[in-house]
Amino acid sequence: MAAGISVAQCSRCPKPAILHQEYSGQHYCGQHLGQSIRKRFSKELRNTLVLPKDAHHSDGRPFRILACISGGKDSAVLLDLLVDILGKRRDVEIIAGCVDEGIDGYRAPSLECARQLAESLSIEFVTMSYEEMGYERMDEVVLRMPGIGAQHSEAKGLMPCSYCGVFRRQSLNAMAEKVNADVMALGHNLDDMAQSILMNLQKGEIERSVRLAPHTDAPIEGLAPRIVPLRWVPEQEIHAHAIAKGLPIHHGECPHAPGAMRQQSRSIVAALEAQTPGARHGLLHALEQIRELHRAANPDPHAEVTKCEECGEITSRQICQSCTMKRWLIESHSR
Numbered sequence: 001m002a003a004g005i006s007v008a009q010c011s012r013c014p015k016p017a018i019l020h021q022e023y024s025g026q027h028y029c030g031q032h033l034g035q036s037i038r039k040r041f042s043k044e045l046r047n048t049l050v051l052p053k054d055a056h057h058s059d060g061r062p063f064r065i066l067a068c069i070s071g072g073k074d075s076a077v078l079l080d081l082l083v084d085i086l087g088k089r090r091d092v093e094i095i096a097g098c099v100d101e102g103i104d105g106y107r108a109p110s111l112e113c114a115r116q117l118a119e120s121l122s123i124e125f126v127t128m129s130y131e132e133m134g135y136e137r138m139d140e141v142v143l144r145m146p147g148i149g150a151q152h153s154e155a156k157g158l159m160p161c162s163y164c165g166v167f168r169r170q171s172l173n174a175m176a177e178k179v180n181a182d183v184m185a186l187g188h189n190l191d192d193m194a195q196s197i198l199m200n201l202q203k204g205e206i207e208r209s210v211r212l213a214p215h216t217d218a219p220i221e222g223l224a225p226r227i228v229p230l231r232w233v234p235e236q237e238i239h240a241h242a243i244a245k246g247l248p249i250h251h252g253e254c255p256h257a258p259g260a261m262r263q264q265s266r267s268i269v270a271a272l273e274a275q276t277p278g279a280r281h282g283l284l285h286a287l288e289q290i291r292e293l294h295r296a297a298n299p300d301p302h303a304e305v306t307k308c309e310e311c312g313e314i315t316s317r318q319i320c321q322s323c324t325m326k327r328w329l330i331e332s333h334s335r
């Protein structure tokens with residue numbers, strides 16, 4: 001080793017550390033980082049997914065979890081840990097599913113990583129594409145966006161991710177319905193959560209934050225509730241762990257991401273965390289408190305919920321956003 005350069009030692013063993021947790025002062029080697037992530041994951045899983053000793057349905061079907069994977073690091077760690085923790089239970093079945101948005105150069109290789117991971121864990125793998133859902137491929141949506149924006153004031157200034165987020169949400173719900181899932185597990189990490197909370201606050205949308213997953217304590221009839229067992233684990237730790245474990249992950253960025261509000265929020269959250277280590281945890285704790293207050297003030301969380309006149313999905317409007325966007329796309333086709 002070059003003089004003057006020293007590698008920190010793991011706080012739990014003599015091995016060299018691969019990660020420094022600024023907010024706690026701890027250093028971790030690969031093995032102890034893995035243990036620490038597994039512990040936080042299990043805790044959140046226990047809190048949000050309360051399974052009876054025998055979780056079989058009355059007709060003998062096992063309890064089914066749809067792990068929504070994307071080929072990226074977060075969902076890879078999600079699936080790996082779900083299999084590690086629940087894989088041996090005969091009364092629980094894990095299925096992996098990936099949404100295909102139709103984004104050239106990005107989705108094909110990441111879908112392959114997702115498939116490989118599922119195969120290596122002997123987990124059934126399913127997909128759902130935007131075309132199967134009756135939307136267009138995202139690459140096509142992006143081409144039509146200027147025309148749609150010129151036609152509908154509501155669509156003016158929308159970014160690709162505004163469409164994609166709505167379409168993905170519906171596609172995940174459809175996939176869960178297709179495989180008859182009892183619960184959906186998503187790979188959102190602490191950074192994702194902090195960014196979403198901040199973005200919603202910025203837009204004055206507390207309700208939206210309150211509705212962020214996990215949903216198991218207030219499930220909506222007919223929709224598989226979502227759990228997010230990695231939501232307390234920072235992105236960097238998940239990344240380091242995925243690499244240390246050698247999980248197959250895709251590193252590419254979506255070509256439509258630049259300019260999205262999340263990009264801006266990402267750098268703000270990173271700056272906040274650098275200034276005040278622990279800020280991300282603080283934002284998520286704040287959300288939990290807001291949720292409690294909101295719950296106390298609104299004992300019936302779904303009082304506002306209605307069904308879309310067109311597709312029957314749960315929505316707060318007459319026609320859900322996904323059906324509205326679908327209409328715009330069809331119209332843009334005929335022009």
Ligand code: SF4
Pocket residue numbers: 101138160161164165254255256257260
């Ligand atoms: S970055 Fe935006 S457009 Fe690309 S996959 Fe994600 S949500 Fe969709």
Ligand SMILES: [Zn+2]
Pocket residue numbers: 010011012013014015028029030031032
């Ligand atoms: Zn160690």
Ligand SMILES: [Zn+2]
Pocket residue numbers: 308309310311312313319320321322323324
């Ligand atoms: Zn609808």
